[in-house]
Amino acid sequence: MLDIKFVKENPELVKENIKRKFKDHKLPLVDEAIALYDAKKDANDKAGILRANRNKLSKEIGMLMGQGKKEEAEAIKAQVTAQADELKALEVQETELEAKLKDVMMKIPNIVDPSVPVGKDDSENVEVKQYGEKTEKNFEIPYHTDIMAKFDGIDKEAAGRVAGEGFYYLMGDIARLHSAVTAYARDFMIDKGFTYCIPPFMIRSNVVTGVMSFEEMDAMMYKIEGEDLYLVGTSEHSMIGKFIDTITPESKLPMTLTSYSPCFRKEKGAHGIEERGIYRIHQFEKQEMIVVCDPAESMEWFDKMWSYSVELFRSLDIPVRTLECCTGDLADLKVKSYDVEAWSPKQGKYFEVCSCSNLGDAQARRLGIRVKKEDGTKYFAHTLNNTVIAPPRMLIAFLENNLEFDGEKYSVKIPEALRPYMGGKSVIEEN
């Protein structure tokens, strides 16, 4: 969300930005917002005058009552009552205009960073760099759920009976691998100086509506029946919720957190052929990183954050590349965003495993996340977030890239870094 004053002073710049994102249908919103703001201010001014008058007269009534001059007091009461309707009407206007303005402001996209490539949609995203040689195998790699099955590691059928489509049982070594990777990712981030955090896995509706639109909420969030609670779709929601309407002393910046949570998503909508197996499911676990920092440092943090993801995947022998989101594919709140994609030797292409975003001050403005300087002045922080790992997808990449086949049996080699979390094993073998 942009600052309405900024929009008012730079309408052309805001419109130019909308065009860069190929969202021309949003152009009228700019003038609409300015008109709403002016109208709101006008109602506000008028109501302010009436309220000031009421306060003054009420004080006089108090004084007169104290002196026992009842009749004079009654006369003034009548004056206040006379303007009550007018004030009420203005107050209704004030709230309505404010709500409308907020609604419009939420739809006006954030100003994208000048470095972001211009493009219509995800087909025009730009590869930045590849890391590691693309893995090639001299045998046919089974589909990821089939790999898991070789190790008796997955039961989707039972999960279907118990919970329905979109769930799985992970078993034995594969389940252990899942936990190992999560624990490794956690420690990896702690070593980078991030504070480990386990947040609430359910959040209130006011937090949900603070972080996403109604449509997004409807498509993603599971509601707890009879309670004002939703299961988190990502721990980022509860993590950023921690900072809503807070003022943090500047000396505490940057705040760097890594959080773990299970994530629950309805995933309304079509599932493509590539999304079979455990690529897209209703319940998964995720280690996330978020940073709240000084605006001057946010780009620096952005680069650190995606490079941590690259480093983590490389330490597990998974080739990755970074892909920059073009203007048209960038969500409204974002200033700049990189996806980290892992190489799938099975599919012969990269697929998304992490999404790193710099939201500038847009999210902070929307949620009231402020920073107080030594001298007392305040500003909105910059917020960033990135996936550390989301195990199902990480496991797909991990298994495909580390799979071995000796002609008879399959095995998966465990990279050095992960062995302490796998009881020292260097390999897991097919039964």
Add this chain to the structure above:
RNA sequence: GGAGAUGUAUCGAAGUGGUCAUAACGAGCACGAUUGGAAAUCGUGUUGCCUUAACGGGCACAUGGGUUCAAAUCCCAUCAUCUCCGCCA
């Protein structure tokens, strides 16, 4: 889940419908005076948001509603904390 209590500025705390509350009093903090220097003492300042060129004005006493000419104060709902009981990893 049941019973009770509490929620006011950085902290403690007073304030039970008005005229003496933006908020006493105490502490902390900042600046100044005093001092050879410090302590003590004295003085000044010390919440946020909106609006204004400025003066000023408005809003906010956990949060959201309501009653009233007027609400920290009365009423309703919600949330949090504490104590006791119950239940439970």
